[in-house]
Amino acid sequence: xxxxxxxxxxxxxxxxxxxxxxxxxxxxxxxxxxxxxxxxxxxxxxxxxxxxxxxxxxxxxxxxxxxxxxxxxxxxxxxxxxxxxxxxxxxxxxxxxxxxxxxxxxxxxxxxxxxxxxxxxxxxxxxxxxxxxxxxxxxxxxxxxxxxxxxxxxxxxxxxxxxxxxxxxxxxxxxxxxxxxxxxxxxxxxxxxxxxxxxxxxxxxxxxxxxxxxxxxxxxxxxxxxxxxxxxxxxxxxxxxxxxxxxxxxxxxxxxxxxxxxxxxxxxxxxxxxxxxxxxxxxxxxxxxxxxxxxxxxxxxxxxxxxxxxxxxxxxxxxxxxxxxxxxxxxxxxxxxxxxxxxxxxxxxxxxxxxxxxxxxxxxxxxxxxxxxxxxxxxxxxxxxxxxxxxxxxxxxxxxxxxxx
Numbered sequence: 001x002x003x004x005x006x007x008x009x010x011x012x013x014x015x016x017x018x019x020x021x022x023x024x025x026x027x028x029x030x031x032x033x034x035x036x037x038x039x040x041x042x043x044x045x046x047x048x049x050x051x052x053x054x055x056x057x058x059x060x061x062x063x064x065x066x067x068x069x070x071x072x073x074x075x076x077x078x079x080x081x082x083x084x085x086x087x088x089x090x091x092x093x094x095x096x097x098x099x100x101x102x103x104x105x106x107x108x109x110x111x112x113x114x115x116x117x118x119x120x121x122x123x124x125x126x127x128x129x130x131x132x133x134x135x136x137x138x139x140x141x142x143x144x145x146x147x148x149x150x151x152x153x154x155x156x157x158x159x160x161x162x163x164x165x166x167x168x169x170x171x172x173x174x175x176x177x178x179x180x181x182x183x184x185x186x187x188x189x190x191x192x193x194x195x196x197x198x199x200x201x202x203x204x205x206x207x208x209x210x211x212x213x214x215x216x217x218x219x220x221x222x223x224x225x226x227x228x229x230x231x232x233x234x235x236x237x238x239x240x241x242x243x244x245x246x247x248x249x250x251x252x253x254x255x256x257x258x259x260x261x262x263x264x265x266x267x268x269x270x271x272x273x274x275x276x277x278x279x280x281x282x283x284x285x286x287x288x289x290x291x292x293x294x295x296x297x298x299x300x301x302x303x304x305x306x307x308x309x310x311x312x313x314x315x316x317x318x319x320x321x322x323x324x325x326x327x328x329x330x331x332x333x334x335x336x337x338x339x340x341x342x343x344x345x346x347x348x349x350x351x352x353x354x355x356x357x358x359x360x361x362x363x364x365x366x367x368x369x370x371x372x373x374x375x376x377x378x379x380x381x382x383x384x385x386x387x388x389x390x391x392x393x394x395x396x397x398x399x400x401x402x403x404x405x
Contacts, residue, residue, distance in 0.1 A: 141247020
């Protein structure tokens with residue numbers, strides 16, 4: 001038996017934000033990030049619509065990129081004081097993910113962060129509040145998923161929270177918000193979405209309900225992402241839908257070790273002045289993981305189906321997989337994303353010498369590999385790596401060398 005869960009209502013298309021007027025409740029807290037939504041006038045619109053719905057509104061602003069456990073605890077405290085019956089999170093993945101974790105802590109004040117990380121082991125929510133998510137970026141799809149990612153900066157590790165309980169009740173996918181994304185964000189979130197769709201399709205939890213969503217998302221992303229990056233706003237709008245379809249797929253089919261590795265390397269070198277941004281990390285690791293997973297016969301056949309869906313050519317399964325890997329690397333080049341960690345600059349752009357020194361990478365490699373194996377996304381990967389194989393795979397991702405094991 002399998003389960004397929006989505007938000008009860010998904011409002012999409014131009015003007016979808018206005019649907020906030022129809023929420024029923026007394027108090028809403030709005031969780032947002034660093035100020036982009038305020039500067040662009042969307043936060044004021046949200047406040048006005050919620051007030052029009054008859055609600056008292058409070059704000060929790062300033063959620064940082066890659067939100068911390070501390071931010072989650074602060075937000076939950078604000079919720080406990082305000083006592084909202086709606087949590088409205090708006091922005092990219094960070095404020096929405098943070099708000100999901102705040103929601104758990106608000107409903108269960110005594111729960112620890114460690115308990116929140118128990119995969120599909122959360123207590124029942126919605127005793128105090130319902131949740132509405134409004135996405136402003138086209139990648140994470142957290143507005144429709146059962147996942148959130150929170151960073152423990154003391155440990156330098158990103159932890160995915162995973163449970164159908166944190167699937168939002170209402171998702172608003174309004175392309176007006178996505179049109180304001182800076183170019184670099186378009187690239188990173190777009191390749192995050194591509195990774196979601198590909199990993200969902202080859203995941204061991206794939207099913208008839210998730211496969212069509214994953215394949216159609218891949219087709220849309222192939223058609224729209226590079227043009228969206230280059231300023232085509234019609235394609236930008238289309239990407240906002242494509243990433244949402246990819247999210248519906250992976251929220252139910254789960255993910256794989258591209259995400260495990262991205263979670264565990266993302267903040268691992270923060271003491272050297274930067275993060276490996278999640279979408280860029282996924283883009284770098286995805287071709288390597290495809291080569292690794294393709295040693296599994298079932299996964300290889302599924303990658304070949306993806307290549308066929310993308311009309312890449314090739315006669316044999318092996319040829320199709322090579323063409324798929326080459327196509328994805330070509331997308332990275334067109335989107336100005338590095339091919340490996342060694343060439344990943346502090347600004348996330350390709351450079352001769354990246355910000356992660358080789359000796360530091362090698363020194364931390366074993367611990368990163370162990371943590372990646374333990375990540376919530378590893379269990380549904382089609383080929384289960386040993387710690388030694390994970391270390392070798394991470395080395396390939398550092399040096400951009402061929403995966404031949």
